[in-house]
Amino acid sequence: MILFYKKAIQDIRDNGFLNAVTIITISLSVLIVSALALFFVNANDIMSSWKKGISIMAYLKTDIGETALPEIKNKIQGMYGVAEVEFISKEEAMKRLKEQMKGHSSLLADLQENPLPDAFEVRLLTSSADSKKVENLAVQIEAMPSVEKAEYGRRWLGRFTNVFDLFKFTGYAMVGIFFMAAVFIVANTIRLVIYSRQDEIEIMRLVGATDRFIKTPFYIEGLIQGAIGGIIGLAALFVAFMLIALNVEQVSSSGIFQIRFLSPGVLCGIMLCSIFVGWLGCYISLKQFLKYKTG
Amino acid sequence: MIDGNDKNSIIRMFHVHKQYGAKKALIDINFDVSKNEFLFITGPSGAGKSTLLKLLYFGEPVSEGQILIDGMNLSRISRNRTPFLRRKFGIIFQDYKLIPTKTVFDNVALVLEAMGKKRQLIQKKVNSVLRMVGMEERSKSFPQSLSGGEQQRVAVARAVVGVPRIILADEPTGSLDSESANVIVDLLKGFHTRGGTVIVATHDKELLRKTGSRIIHLKEGRQIK
Numbered sequence A: 001m002i003l004f005y006k007k008a009i010q011d012i013r014d015n016g017f018l019n020a021v022t023i024i025t026i027s028l029s030v031l032i033v034s035a036l037a038l039f040f041v042n043a044n045d046i047m048s049s050w051k052k053g054i055s056i057m058a059y060l061k062t063d064i065g066e067t068a069l070p071e072i073k074n075k076i077q078g079m080y081g082v083a084e085v086e087f088i089s090k091e092e093a094m095k096r097l098k099e100q101m102k103g104h105s106s107l108l109a110d111l112q113e114n115p116l117p118d119a120f121e122v123r124l125l126t127s128s129a130d131s132k133k134v135e136n137l138a139v140q141i142e143a144m145p146s147v148e149k150a151e152y153g154r155r156w157l158g159r160f161t162n163v164f165d166l167f168k169f170t171g172y173a174m175v176g177i178f179f180m181a182a183v184f185i186v187a188n189t190i191r192l193v194i195y196s197r198q199d200e201i202e203i204m205r206l207v208g209a210t211d212r213f214i215k216t217p218f219y220i221e222g223l224i225q226g227a228i229g230g231i232i233g234l235a236a237l238f239v240a241f242m243l244i245a246l247n248v249e250q251v252s253s254s255g256i257f258q259i260r261f262l263s264p265g266v267l268c269g270i271m272l273c274s275i276f277v278g279w280l281g282c283y284i285s286l287k288q289f290l291k292y293k294t295g
Numbered sequence B: 001m002i003d004g005n006d007k008n009s010i011i012r013m014f015h016v017h018k019q020y021g022a023k024k025a026l027i028d029i030n031f032d033v034s035k036n037e038f039l040f041i042t043g044p045s046g047a048g049k050s051t052l053l054k055l056l057y058f059g060e061p062v063s064e065g066q067i068l069i070d071g072m073n074l075s076r077i078s079r080n081r082t083p084f085l086r087r088k089f090g091i092i093f094q095d096y097k098l099i100p101t102k103t104v105f106d107n108v109a110l111v112l113e114a115m116g117k118k119r120q121l122i123q124k125k126v127n128s129v130l131r132m133v134g135m136e137e138r139s140k141s142f143p144q145s146l147s148g149g150e151q152q153r154v155a156v157a158r159a160v161v162g163v164p165r166i167i168l169a170d171e172p173t174g175s176l177d178s179e180s181a182n183v184i185v186d187l188l189k190g191f192h193t194r195g196g197t198v199i200v201a202t203h204d205k206e207l208l209r210k211t212g213s214r215i216i217h218l219k220e221g222r223q224i225k
Helices: A002-014 A016-052 A066-077 A090-100 A131-142 A154-196 A198-206 A211-251 A264-292 B049-056 B079-086 B104-114 B119-132 B148-161 B178-193 B205-211
Strands: A055-060 A082-088 A119-124 A147-151 B009-020 B023-034 B038-042 B064-069 B089-092 B166-170 B197-202 B214-219 B222-224
Touching: A002 A016, A002 A211, A016 A154, A016 A211, A016 A264, A055 A131, A066 A082, A066 A119, A082 A090, A119 A131, A131 A147, A154 A198, A154 A211, A154 A264, A198 A211, A198 B079, A198 B104, A211 A264, B009 B049, B009 B197, B023 B049, B023 B197, B023 B222, B038 B049, B038 B178, B038 B205, B049 B064, B049 B166, B049 B197, B089 B148, B104 B119, B104 B148, B119 B148, B148 B166, B148 B178, B166 B178, B178 B197, B178 B205, B197 B205
Parallel strands: B038 B197, B038 B214, B089 B166, B166 B197
Antiparallel strands: A055 A119, A055 A147, A082 A119, B009 B023, B009 B064, B214 B222
Protein backbone atom coordinates (compact mmCIF):
# COMPACT_ATOMS: atom_id res chain seq x y z
CA MET A 1 0.00 0.00 0.00
CA ILE A 2 2.86 2.38 0.82
CA LEU A 3 4.19 1.66 -2.66
CA PHE A 4 0.85 2.75 -4.16
CA TYR A 5 0.86 5.99 -2.15
CA LYS A 6 4.41 6.72 -3.24
CA LYS A 7 3.47 6.09 -6.85
CA ALA A 8 0.40 8.34 -6.57
CA ILE A 9 2.42 11.19 -5.07
CA GLN A 10 5.11 10.71 -7.71
CA ASP A 11 2.40 10.88 -10.41
CA ILE A 12 1.00 14.11 -8.94
CA ARG A 13 4.50 15.60 -9.05
CA ASP A 14 5.19 14.35 -12.57
CA ASN A 15 1.93 15.79 -13.90
CA GLY A 16 1.96 18.97 -11.83
CA PHE A 17 0.04 21.16 -14.25
CA LEU A 18 -2.79 18.72 -14.94
CA ASN A 19 -3.13 17.97 -11.25
CA ALA A 20 -3.19 21.67 -10.40
CA VAL A 21 -6.02 22.18 -12.93
CA THR A 22 -7.99 19.31 -11.38
CA ILE A 23 -7.47 20.56 -7.84
CA ILE A 24 -8.46 24.13 -8.78
CA THR A 25 -11.60 22.83 -10.51
CA ILE A 26 -12.58 20.81 -7.48
CA SER A 27 -11.86 23.72 -5.11
CA LEU A 28 -13.99 26.11 -7.19
CA SER A 29 -16.87 23.64 -7.28
CA VAL A 30 -16.57 23.04 -3.54
CA LEU A 31 -16.43 26.80 -2.95
CA ILE A 32 -19.60 27.43 -4.96
CA VAL A 33 -21.52 24.49 -3.55
CA SER A 34 -20.50 25.23 0.04
CA ALA A 35 -21.33 28.94 -0.42
CA LEU A 36 -24.83 27.84 -1.47
CA ALA A 37 -25.00 25.53 1.54
CA LEU A 38 -23.93 28.40 3.78
CA PHE A 39 -26.62 30.64 2.31
CA PHE A 40 -29.31 28.00 2.84
CA VAL A 41 -28.24 27.21 6.38
CA ASN A 42 -28.50 30.87 7.34
CA ALA A 43 -31.67 31.51 5.32
CA ASN A 44 -33.20 28.47 7.00
CA ASP A 45 -32.31 29.88 10.42
CA ILE A 46 -34.04 33.15 9.56
CA MET A 47 -37.05 31.27 8.17
CA SER A 48 -37.32 29.14 11.29
CA SER A 49 -37.21 32.17 13.55
CA TRP A 50 -39.96 33.76 11.45
CA LYS A 51 -41.97 30.57 11.41
CA LYS A 52 -41.84 30.45 15.18
CA GLY A 53 -43.77 33.71 15.15
CA ILE A 54 -46.54 32.32 12.95
CA SER A 55 -49.82 31.87 14.76
CA ILE A 56 -53.50 31.55 13.97
CA MET A 57 -55.99 33.76 15.79
CA ALA A 58 -59.27 31.91 16.42
CA TYR A 59 -61.94 34.54 17.24
CA LEU A 60 -64.82 33.10 19.22
CA LYS A 61 -68.48 33.80 18.77
CA THR A 62 -69.84 36.30 21.34
CA ASP A 63 -72.28 33.88 22.89
CA ILE A 64 -69.68 31.42 24.11
CA GLY A 65 -69.71 31.07 27.85
CA GLU A 66 -66.61 30.72 30.01
CA THR A 67 -67.47 27.14 30.87
CA ALA A 68 -67.05 26.06 27.24
CA LEU A 69 -63.56 27.53 26.95
CA PRO A 70 -61.50 24.58 28.32
CA GLU A 71 -63.21 22.18 25.92
CA ILE A 72 -62.53 24.43 22.91
CA LYS A 73 -58.93 24.83 24.00
CA ASN A 74 -58.48 21.08 24.34
CA LYS A 75 -60.00 20.48 20.95
CA ILE A 76 -57.66 22.94 19.23
CA GLN A 77 -54.70 21.66 21.22
CA GLY A 78 -55.44 18.17 19.94
CA MET A 79 -55.19 19.20 16.28
CA TYR A 80 -52.18 18.10 14.27
CA GLY A 81 -49.37 20.65 14.09
CA VAL A 82 -50.47 22.74 17.07
CA ALA A 83 -47.74 23.59 19.55
CA GLU A 84 -49.49 25.81 22.06
CA VAL A 85 -52.91 27.40 22.59
CA GLU A 86 -53.37 30.56 24.65
CA PHE A 87 -56.68 32.14 25.60
CA ILE A 88 -56.84 35.88 25.07
CA SER A 89 -59.91 37.38 26.66
CA LYS A 90 -61.51 40.42 25.07
CA GLU A 91 -60.27 42.53 28.00
CA GLU A 92 -56.74 41.32 27.43
CA ALA A 93 -57.10 41.97 23.71
CA MET A 94 -58.26 45.53 24.38
CA LYS A 95 -55.33 46.05 26.74
CA ARG A 96 -52.91 44.89 24.03
CA LEU A 97 -54.60 47.08 21.44
CA LYS A 98 -54.31 50.09 23.69
CA GLU A 99 -50.63 49.39 24.22
CA GLN A 100 -50.08 49.09 20.48
CA MET A 101 -51.94 52.34 19.85
CA LYS A 102 -50.13 54.43 22.43
CA GLY A 103 -50.43 58.06 21.46
CA HIS A 104 -53.70 57.41 19.65
CA SER A 105 -55.56 56.12 22.71
CA SER A 106 -58.14 58.89 22.34
CA LEU A 107 -59.57 56.91 19.43
CA LEU A 108 -60.48 54.12 21.83
CA ALA A 109 -61.56 56.35 24.69
CA ASP A 110 -65.05 56.93 23.28
CA LEU A 111 -65.88 53.26 23.08
CA GLN A 112 -68.84 52.45 25.34
CA GLU A 113 -68.40 48.75 25.08
CA ASN A 114 -65.46 46.45 24.23
CA PRO A 115 -66.09 45.36 20.62
CA LEU A 116 -63.31 42.81 20.55
CA PRO A 117 -64.15 39.12 20.74
CA ASP A 118 -62.55 36.51 22.98
CA ALA A 119 -59.92 34.56 21.07
CA PHE A 120 -57.42 31.75 21.16
CA GLU A 121 -53.90 32.35 19.87
CA VAL A 122 -52.76 29.09 18.29
CA ARG A 123 -48.96 28.73 17.91
CA LEU A 124 -47.74 26.12 15.48
CA LEU A 125 -45.00 23.53 15.49
CA THR A 126 -42.12 24.72 13.25
CA SER A 127 -42.54 21.65 11.05
CA SER A 128 -46.17 22.61 10.34
CA ALA A 129 -45.47 26.22 9.53
CA ASP A 130 -45.75 26.06 5.77
CA SER A 131 -48.53 27.93 4.07
CA LYS A 132 -50.62 24.91 3.08
CA LYS A 133 -50.57 23.31 6.51
CA VAL A 134 -51.35 26.62 8.18
CA GLU A 135 -54.26 27.14 5.80
CA ASN A 136 -55.65 23.65 6.45
CA LEU A 137 -55.40 24.16 10.17
CA ALA A 138 -57.13 27.53 9.93
CA VAL A 139 -59.98 25.98 7.92
CA GLN A 140 -60.29 23.22 10.48
CA ILE A 141 -60.42 25.71 13.36
CA GLU A 142 -62.88 27.94 11.54
CA ALA A 143 -65.16 24.95 11.00
CA MET A 144 -65.65 24.63 14.76
CA PRO A 145 -69.14 25.86 15.73
CA SER A 146 -67.83 28.08 18.51
CA VAL A 147 -65.32 29.86 16.26
CA GLU A 148 -66.39 32.93 14.33
CA LYS A 149 -63.24 33.38 12.29
CA ALA A 150 -59.66 32.08 12.08
CA GLU A 151 -57.01 34.47 10.78
CA TYR A 152 -53.31 34.32 9.93
CA GLY A 153 -50.82 36.29 7.81
CA ARG A 154 -52.03 34.51 4.73
CA ARG A 155 -50.48 36.27 1.77
CA TRP A 156 -47.23 37.18 3.41
CA LEU A 157 -46.55 33.61 4.51
CA GLY A 158 -47.53 32.05 1.17
CA ARG A 159 -45.41 34.41 -0.87
CA PHE A 160 -42.36 34.04 1.31
CA THR A 161 -42.56 30.26 1.42
CA ASN A 162 -42.83 30.14 -2.36
CA VAL A 163 -39.78 32.36 -2.86
CA PHE A 164 -37.78 30.26 -0.42
CA ASP A 165 -38.84 27.01 -2.10
CA LEU A 166 -37.80 28.43 -5.46
CA PHE A 167 -34.41 29.34 -4.01
CA LYS A 168 -34.08 25.84 -2.59
CA PHE A 169 -34.94 24.22 -5.90
CA THR A 170 -32.47 26.43 -7.79
CA GLY A 171 -29.86 25.62 -5.16
CA TYR A 172 -30.31 21.86 -5.56
CA ALA A 173 -30.13 22.20 -9.35
CA MET A 174 -26.93 24.25 -9.09
CA VAL A 175 -25.34 21.77 -6.67
CA GLY A 176 -26.19 18.99 -9.14
CA ILE A 177 -24.74 20.90 -12.08
CA PHE A 178 -21.52 21.78 -10.25
CA PHE A 179 -21.14 18.20 -9.05
CA MET A 180 -21.44 16.89 -12.60
CA ALA A 181 -19.14 19.57 -14.00
CA ALA A 182 -16.51 18.76 -11.38
CA VAL A 183 -16.73 15.02 -12.05
CA PHE A 184 -16.53 15.65 -15.79
CA ILE A 185 -13.44 17.86 -15.50
CA VAL A 186 -11.71 15.51 -13.06
CA ALA A 187 -12.47 12.58 -15.37
CA ASN A 188 -10.99 14.49 -18.29
CA THR A 189 -7.83 15.58 -16.55
CA ILE A 190 -7.23 12.07 -15.24
CA ARG A 191 -7.88 10.77 -18.73
CA LEU A 192 -5.18 13.16 -20.01
CA VAL A 193 -2.80 11.86 -17.34
CA ILE A 194 -3.62 8.29 -18.34
CA TYR A 195 -3.11 9.02 -22.03
CA SER A 196 0.20 10.73 -21.31
CA ARG A 197 1.22 7.51 -19.57
CA GLN A 198 -0.29 5.11 -22.05
CA ASP A 199 3.04 3.52 -22.96
CA GLU A 200 3.95 3.09 -19.33
CA ILE A 201 0.63 1.36 -18.59
CA GLU A 202 1.12 -0.86 -21.63
CA ILE A 203 4.60 -1.84 -20.40
CA MET A 204 3.19 -2.56 -16.93
CA ARG A 205 0.67 -4.92 -18.48
CA LEU A 206 3.35 -6.65 -20.51
CA VAL A 207 5.41 -7.36 -17.42
CA GLY A 208 2.40 -8.97 -15.72
CA ALA A 209 0.91 -6.13 -13.68
CA THR A 210 -2.70 -6.73 -12.65
CA ASP A 211 -5.41 -4.14 -13.30
CA ARG A 212 -5.47 -3.46 -9.56
CA PHE A 213 -1.74 -2.69 -9.54
CA ILE A 214 -2.20 -0.24 -12.42
CA LYS A 215 -5.40 1.37 -11.17
CA THR A 216 -4.76 1.81 -7.44
CA PRO A 217 -2.25 4.71 -7.73
CA PHE A 218 -4.72 6.55 -9.99
CA TYR A 219 -7.50 6.09 -7.44
CA ILE A 220 -5.26 7.34 -4.66
CA GLU A 221 -4.36 10.29 -6.89
CA GLY A 222 -8.08 11.03 -7.39
CA LEU A 223 -8.75 10.81 -3.64
CA ILE A 224 -5.81 13.11 -2.84
CA GLN A 225 -6.97 15.61 -5.49
CA GLY A 226 -10.50 15.52 -4.06
CA ALA A 227 -9.26 16.03 -0.51
CA ILE A 228 -6.89 18.90 -1.38
CA GLY A 229 -9.56 20.52 -3.58
CA GLY A 230 -12.08 20.22 -0.73
CA ILE A 231 -9.71 21.75 1.83
CA ILE A 232 -8.81 24.69 -0.45
CA GLY A 233 -12.47 25.33 -1.38
CA LEU A 234 -13.65 25.28 2.24
CA ALA A 235 -10.70 27.41 3.39
CA ALA A 236 -11.56 30.01 0.73
CA LEU A 237 -15.18 29.96 1.87
CA PHE A 238 -14.12 30.43 5.48
CA VAL A 239 -12.00 33.46 4.61
CA ALA A 240 -14.88 34.96 2.61
CA PHE A 241 -17.27 34.18 5.47
CA MET A 242 -15.07 35.92 8.03
CA LEU A 243 -14.92 39.06 5.87
CA ILE A 244 -18.69 39.10 5.31
CA ALA A 245 -19.51 38.22 8.93
CA LEU A 246 -17.45 41.19 10.15
CA ASN A 247 -19.38 43.58 7.89
CA VAL A 248 -22.78 42.11 8.75
CA GLU A 249 -22.08 42.36 12.47
CA GLN A 250 -21.16 46.02 12.04
CA VAL A 251 -24.39 46.74 10.15
CA SER A 252 -26.69 44.74 12.37
CA SER A 253 -25.66 45.00 15.98
CA SER A 254 -29.20 44.08 16.99
CA GLY A 255 -28.36 40.43 16.44
CA ILE A 256 -31.33 39.69 14.19
CA PHE A 257 -29.01 38.39 11.48
CA GLN A 258 -26.67 36.22 13.50
CA ILE A 259 -24.97 34.45 10.60
CA ARG A 260 -23.08 31.29 11.34
CA PHE A 261 -20.57 29.07 9.49
CA LEU A 262 -21.32 25.53 8.37
CA SER A 263 -21.54 22.91 11.11
CA PRO A 264 -18.78 20.28 11.43
CA GLY A 265 -21.23 17.69 10.09
CA VAL A 266 -21.92 19.68 6.91
CA LEU A 267 -18.20 20.41 6.50
CA CYS A 268 -17.42 16.69 6.77
CA GLY A 269 -20.19 15.96 4.25
CA ILE A 270 -18.76 18.46 1.75
CA MET A 271 -15.25 17.03 2.24
CA LEU A 272 -16.54 13.50 1.65
CA CYS A 273 -18.39 14.66 -1.48
CA SER A 274 -15.24 16.35 -2.73
CA ILE A 275 -13.19 13.19 -2.19
CA PHE A 276 -15.96 11.20 -3.88
CA VAL A 277 -15.80 13.54 -6.90
CA GLY A 278 -12.06 12.80 -7.21
CA TRP A 279 -12.69 9.08 -6.97
CA LEU A 280 -15.65 9.08 -9.37
CA GLY A 281 -13.77 11.12 -12.00
CA CYS A 282 -10.96 8.60 -11.79
CA TYR A 283 -13.32 5.63 -11.94
CA ILE A 284 -15.05 6.90 -15.07
CA SER A 285 -11.86 7.61 -17.01
CA LEU A 286 -10.15 4.36 -15.96
CA LYS A 287 -13.20 2.34 -16.88
CA GLN A 288 -13.29 3.90 -20.34
CA PHE A 289 -9.55 3.54 -20.84
CA LEU A 290 -9.37 -0.09 -19.79
CA LYS A 291 -12.41 -0.92 -21.90
CA TYR A 292 -10.51 0.18 -25.00
CA LYS A 293 -7.30 -1.47 -23.90
CA THR A 294 -8.42 -4.99 -23.11
CA GLY A 295 -6.13 -7.95 -23.03
CA MET B 1 -9.94 -30.17 -28.78
CA ILE B 2 -6.22 -30.27 -28.22
CA ASP B 3 -4.39 -32.31 -25.69
CA GLY B 4 -1.68 -30.69 -23.64
CA ASN B 5 -0.14 -33.91 -22.44
CA ASP B 6 3.21 -33.53 -24.16
CA LYS B 7 5.19 -32.97 -20.97
CA ASN B 8 8.32 -31.80 -22.76
CA SER B 9 6.59 -28.95 -24.63
CA ILE B 10 6.25 -25.55 -23.02
CA ILE B 11 4.51 -24.00 -26.03
CA ARG B 12 2.15 -25.71 -28.46
CA MET B 13 0.50 -24.00 -31.43
CA PHE B 14 -2.32 -25.70 -33.32
CA HIS B 15 -3.57 -24.33 -36.64
CA VAL B 16 -3.16 -20.75 -35.51
CA HIS B 17 -4.51 -18.02 -37.76
CA LYS B 18 -4.44 -14.29 -37.22
CA GLN B 19 -6.35 -11.83 -39.31
CA TYR B 20 -6.61 -8.02 -39.18
CA GLY B 21 -9.77 -7.19 -41.10
CA ALA B 22 -9.26 -8.68 -44.53
CA LYS B 23 -5.48 -8.96 -44.10
CA LYS B 24 -4.18 -12.38 -43.08
CA ALA B 25 -1.13 -11.89 -40.87
CA LEU B 26 -0.63 -15.56 -39.93
CA ILE B 27 -1.96 -18.64 -41.67
CA ASP B 28 -2.12 -22.12 -40.16
CA ILE B 29 0.88 -22.04 -37.86
CA ASN B 30 1.72 -25.31 -36.08
CA PHE B 31 4.74 -25.94 -33.91
CA ASP B 32 5.84 -27.02 -30.44
CA VAL B 33 8.62 -25.49 -28.38
CA SER B 34 10.36 -27.77 -25.90
CA LYS B 35 11.38 -26.71 -22.42
CA ASN B 36 14.87 -25.19 -22.43
CA GLU B 37 14.90 -24.80 -26.22
CA PHE B 38 16.56 -21.86 -28.01
CA LEU B 39 14.35 -21.18 -31.01
CA PHE B 40 14.55 -18.61 -33.79
CA ILE B 41 11.62 -17.31 -35.76
CA THR B 42 12.86 -15.70 -38.90
CA GLY B 43 11.60 -14.21 -42.12
CA PRO B 44 11.52 -10.91 -43.99
CA SER B 45 9.81 -7.80 -42.62
CA GLY B 46 6.03 -8.24 -42.56
CA ALA B 47 6.28 -12.04 -42.48
CA GLY B 48 4.37 -12.16 -39.18
CA LYS B 49 7.22 -12.67 -36.66
CA SER B 50 6.14 -9.94 -34.25
CA THR B 51 2.49 -10.94 -34.60
CA LEU B 52 3.41 -14.48 -33.64
CA LEU B 53 5.20 -13.31 -30.49
CA LYS B 54 2.25 -11.05 -29.66
CA LEU B 55 -0.10 -14.04 -29.81
CA LEU B 56 2.19 -15.99 -27.48
CA TYR B 57 2.17 -13.40 -24.69
CA PHE B 58 -1.54 -12.80 -25.32
CA GLY B 59 -1.03 -9.26 -26.51
CA GLU B 60 -3.78 -10.13 -28.96
CA PRO B 61 -6.14 -13.10 -29.27
CA VAL B 62 -5.85 -15.59 -32.12
CA SER B 63 -8.47 -15.44 -34.88
CA GLU B 64 -8.53 -19.22 -35.14
CA GLY B 65 -6.64 -22.18 -33.65
CA GLN B 66 -5.29 -22.76 -30.18
CA ILE B 67 -2.16 -22.01 -28.20
CA LEU B 68 -1.02 -23.80 -25.04
CA ILE B 69 1.55 -22.10 -22.82
CA ASP B 70 2.95 -24.22 -20.01
CA GLY B 71 -0.37 -26.05 -19.82
CA MET B 72 -2.56 -22.91 -20.02
CA ASN B 73 -4.93 -22.76 -22.99
CA LEU B 74 -4.99 -19.14 -24.18
CA SER B 75 -8.49 -19.50 -25.66
CA ARG B 76 -9.85 -20.16 -22.20
CA ILE B 77 -7.83 -17.73 -20.18
CA SER B 78 -9.84 -15.11 -18.29
CA ARG B 79 -8.90 -11.44 -18.18
CA ASN B 80 -7.97 -11.80 -14.51
CA ARG B 81 -5.51 -14.60 -15.28
CA THR B 82 -3.75 -12.73 -18.11
CA PRO B 83 -1.17 -11.03 -15.83
CA PHE B 84 -0.20 -14.44 -14.43
CA LEU B 85 0.30 -15.79 -17.94
CA ARG B 86 2.50 -12.79 -18.76
CA ARG B 87 4.67 -13.51 -15.74
CA LYS B 88 5.73 -16.72 -17.45
CA PHE B 89 7.41 -14.52 -20.05
CA GLY B 90 10.22 -12.04 -20.10
CA ILE B 91 9.76 -9.87 -23.17
CA ILE B 92 12.48 -7.95 -25.01
CA PHE B 93 11.58 -5.46 -27.75
CA GLN B 94 13.62 -3.90 -30.52
CA ASP B 95 12.69 -0.44 -29.22
CA TYR B 96 13.44 -1.55 -25.60
CA LYS B 97 10.15 -0.18 -24.23
CA LEU B 98 11.69 1.26 -21.08
CA ILE B 99 9.69 3.85 -19.11
CA PRO B 100 11.49 7.15 -19.70
CA THR B 101 10.38 8.74 -16.40
CA LYS B 102 11.78 5.89 -14.30
CA THR B 103 15.39 5.14 -13.47
CA VAL B 104 17.12 1.97 -14.67
CA PHE B 105 16.59 0.46 -11.22
CA ASP B 106 12.86 1.33 -11.15
CA ASN B 107 12.32 0.02 -14.68
CA VAL B 108 13.67 -3.37 -13.66
CA ALA B 109 12.04 -3.31 -10.22
CA LEU B 110 8.61 -2.77 -11.80
CA VAL B 111 8.32 -6.47 -12.67
CA LEU B 112 8.85 -7.56 -9.07
CA GLU B 113 6.63 -4.77 -7.70
CA ALA B 114 3.84 -5.97 -10.01
CA MET B 115 4.33 -9.46 -8.57
CA GLY B 116 3.91 -8.02 -5.07
CA LYS B 117 7.43 -8.90 -3.91
CA LYS B 118 8.86 -7.36 -0.73
CA ARG B 119 11.06 -4.26 -0.92
CA GLN B 120 14.18 -5.90 0.43
CA LEU B 121 13.95 -8.79 -2.00
CA ILE B 122 13.37 -6.37 -4.89
CA GLN B 123 16.46 -4.38 -3.92
CA LYS B 124 18.59 -7.51 -3.76
CA LYS B 125 17.36 -9.13 -6.96
CA VAL B 126 17.41 -5.99 -9.10
CA ASN B 127 20.95 -5.17 -8.05
CA SER B 128 22.07 -8.69 -8.77
CA VAL B 129 20.47 -8.72 -12.25
CA LEU B 130 21.88 -5.28 -13.08
CA ARG B 131 25.30 -6.57 -12.05
CA MET B 132 24.80 -9.54 -14.36
CA VAL B 133 24.09 -7.32 -17.38
CA GLY B 134 26.86 -4.91 -16.40
CA MET B 135 24.55 -1.98 -15.62
CA GLU B 136 24.85 -1.76 -11.84
CA GLU B 137 26.79 1.50 -12.06
CA ARG B 138 24.01 3.10 -14.09
CA SER B 139 21.12 2.04 -11.86
CA LYS B 140 20.17 5.62 -11.03
CA SER B 141 20.35 6.84 -14.65
CA PHE B 142 17.31 7.48 -16.80
CA PRO B 143 16.93 5.54 -20.08
CA GLN B 144 17.48 8.61 -22.32
CA SER B 145 20.99 9.01 -20.99
CA LEU B 146 21.94 5.47 -22.08
CA SER B 147 23.16 4.16 -25.43
CA GLY B 148 21.01 1.72 -27.43
CA GLY B 149 23.13 -1.24 -26.30
CA GLU B 150 22.86 -0.17 -22.66
CA GLN B 151 19.10 0.28 -22.91
CA GLN B 152 18.77 -3.19 -24.39
CA ARG B 153 20.85 -4.61 -21.54
CA VAL B 154 18.42 -2.99 -19.08
CA ALA B 155 15.55 -4.51 -21.10
CA VAL B 156 17.20 -7.94 -20.76
CA ALA B 157 17.61 -7.36 -17.02
CA ARG B 158 13.91 -6.50 -16.80
CA ALA B 159 13.01 -9.61 -18.81
CA VAL B 160 14.95 -12.01 -16.57
CA VAL B 161 14.48 -10.47 -13.12
CA GLY B 162 11.14 -12.19 -12.49
CA VAL B 163 12.69 -15.58 -13.33
CA PRO B 164 10.27 -16.31 -16.20
CA ARG B 165 9.93 -19.67 -17.92
CA ILE B 166 10.32 -18.21 -21.40
CA ILE B 167 12.12 -15.21 -22.92
CA LEU B 168 10.50 -13.69 -26.01
CA ALA B 169 12.82 -11.36 -27.87
CA ASP B 170 11.53 -9.38 -30.84
CA GLU B 171 14.47 -8.23 -32.99
CA PRO B 172 16.62 -7.74 -29.86
CA THR B 173 19.74 -6.79 -31.82
CA GLY B 174 17.95 -5.01 -34.67
CA SER B 175 19.14 -1.52 -33.81
CA LEU B 176 22.47 -2.36 -32.15
CA ASP B 177 26.07 -2.37 -33.34
CA SER B 178 27.72 -5.81 -33.51
CA GLU B 179 29.54 -5.45 -30.21
CA SER B 180 26.36 -4.55 -28.29
CA ALA B 181 24.51 -7.28 -30.19
CA ASN B 182 27.07 -9.86 -29.00
CA VAL B 183 26.52 -8.81 -25.38
CA ILE B 184 22.78 -9.30 -25.76
CA VAL B 185 23.20 -12.70 -27.43
CA ASP B 186 25.52 -13.79 -24.63
CA LEU B 187 22.97 -12.73 -22.03
CA LEU B 188 20.23 -14.69 -23.82
CA LYS B 189 22.52 -17.72 -24.04
CA GLY B 190 23.23 -17.37 -20.32
CA PHE B 191 19.51 -17.48 -19.56
CA HIS B 192 19.19 -20.54 -21.80
CA THR B 193 22.09 -22.26 -20.05
CA ARG B 194 20.38 -21.75 -16.70
CA GLY B 195 17.39 -23.76 -17.97
CA GLY B 196 15.19 -21.10 -19.59
CA THR B 197 13.41 -21.28 -22.93
CA VAL B 198 14.30 -18.55 -25.43
CA ILE B 199 12.40 -17.54 -28.57
CA VAL B 200 13.97 -14.87 -30.72
CA ALA B 201 12.29 -13.27 -33.71
CA THR B 202 14.92 -11.87 -36.03
CA HIS B 203 16.05 -11.43 -39.61
CA ASP B 204 19.67 -11.00 -38.49
CA LYS B 205 21.53 -13.79 -40.33
CA GLU B 206 24.66 -13.23 -38.28
CA LEU B 207 22.70 -13.97 -35.11
CA LEU B 208 21.30 -17.18 -36.58
CA ARG B 209 24.74 -18.32 -37.63
CA LYS B 210 26.23 -17.69 -34.18
CA THR B 211 23.75 -19.76 -32.20
CA GLY B 212 22.98 -22.59 -34.61
CA SER B 213 19.61 -23.44 -33.01
CA ARG B 214 16.30 -24.57 -34.51
CA ILE B 215 14.75 -22.04 -36.86
CA ILE B 216 11.13 -21.54 -37.91
CA HIS B 217 10.83 -19.61 -41.17
CA LEU B 218 7.85 -17.43 -41.91
CA LYS B 219 6.93 -15.94 -45.26
CA GLU B 220 3.81 -13.89 -45.87
CA GLY B 221 2.28 -15.27 -42.70
CA ARG B 222 2.92 -18.92 -43.56
CA GLN B 223 5.30 -21.34 -41.91
CA ILE B 224 7.82 -22.66 -44.45
CA LYS B 225 8.69 -26.29 -43.88
